[in-house]
Amino acid sequence: MLSDNGMVFTTRFAGGRARAKTRNGFETELAGLGVEQENSKPNHPQTCGKVEWLQQTQKRWLAAQPVQPATVAVNHPGVSDTEAIQVREASIA
Numbered sequence: 655m656l657s658d659n660g661m662v663f664t665t666r667f668a669g670g671r672a673r674a675k676t677r678n679g680f681e682t683e684l685a686g687l688g689v690e691q692e693n694s695k696p697n698h699p700q701t702c703g704k705v706e707w708l709q710q711t712q713k714r715w716l717a718a719q720p721v722q723p724a725t726v727a728v729n730h731p732g733v734s735d736t737e738a739i740q741v742r743e744a745s746i747a
Contacts, residue, residue, distance in 0.1 A: 655684060655689050655690070655691050655692065656692045656693075656694065656701070656704065656705055656708075657691065657692075657693055657694070657705060658693065658694050658701075658702050658705055663678075663680055663681075663691075663693065664678065664680075664681060664691070664693050665677065665678045665681070
């Protein structure tokens with residue numbers, strides 16, 4: 655995953671050597687999912703532009719998708735939203 659160097663994405667540049675080896679919640683979550691994180695070089699607007707371009711492309715793609723149902727009942731008549739949530743929570747536990 656390519657991101658800029660904002661504090662929400664990385665703490666590598668937060669200052670001090672100790673900070674360079676610590677992770678914030680986002681970095682920890684990505685590592686736990688097996689996602690390799692790449693940060694753009696500081697003061698390198700071309701790379702940050704690539705990230706922005708990708709985000710715009712994703713937004714356009716998502717906007718072009720058909721409207722998704724707001725509830726489970728639309729796709730599965732006879733199953734309440736509460737039942738669907740209980741099944742989902744049981745499968746996670």
